[in-house]
Amino acid sequence: MNSNPRPGRIATATALYRRLLWVYPPAHREAYGKAMAQLFEDLCRDACRDQDRWGLLRLWPHILLDIARTSFHEHIDQLKQGDKTMTRRQWSIMAISAGFPLFLWLLGTLANPIFAGRLIATHNNPAQPLGWLIALGILALVGATGLAQFRHFSTLNATSEAAGGSGRIIALSLVLIIPATLLVLLGPALMQILALR
């Protein structure tokens, strides 16, 4: 019997799993990350040995669901214990930078009836798909900004590191926020131009 089937694929899968452990709170990751990766590797070995070549692939939906559900619970548990990994100032920075484009978008929607009309119109409108794409793009950029800041600030407090990386996270936030803001400001104009052509 092959005691270590397909070692290359298992090693790659385990490396990917270790990256995904990033979504867990830092304290949990530090305490159990290695053991979780070890168990995942064991599961991969079983999947490769007992099933056909697609066994490893079929393992992933179960694992991803496990990560999504349990990481959420771990974050909630940490908050319930009063272990505030972010200061009030850091929450404010995150809320302002992530909320600013959303605020602009809402303002633009209220102030520009044409833009609002295109987004909620139910008739066939050539500009409507673009409107939804713009909206999704804004949400994705804002979400990525908030997530990057949350991860940085929570890691900062949990490991007591110096705030030297804050400059990088603010630069990253600007990289994400600027296009989101441009989309908000230019999106309605772009949609109108497309509709008039």
Added chain:
Amino acid sequence: MKEDLPDVNEFLPLTPAMAHVLLALADQERHGYSIMQEVQALTQGQISMGPGTLYGTIKRMLKANLIEESEERPDPEMDDQRRRYYRLSGLGRRVLRAEMERLAMLVNAARNRKILGSSEGTL
């Protein structure tokens, strides 16, 4: 000074994950993979815990003093990797017994109401 023992009823009912992990540890110390395999065997493959579920449950049970952690050591039946072993604490064993008694009571009630067949016969 007499030590106040925690009331086992405070822990009941156990979550299914906790109950299965405690049951898996009832006969011997085990590491995470062994616990997962034992749970699968006990449930005939119906329950398969992912790493997040298993170690989240272990974390909560360690905090509640239901299980204890042993020293890391390699599993002689597996590879050379050092693994973290866990065992039932005294409190964990009492809580497990209380939970099984609670479930047994439910099963008896179901049999009395003809929901389940008798233990001697088949369903």
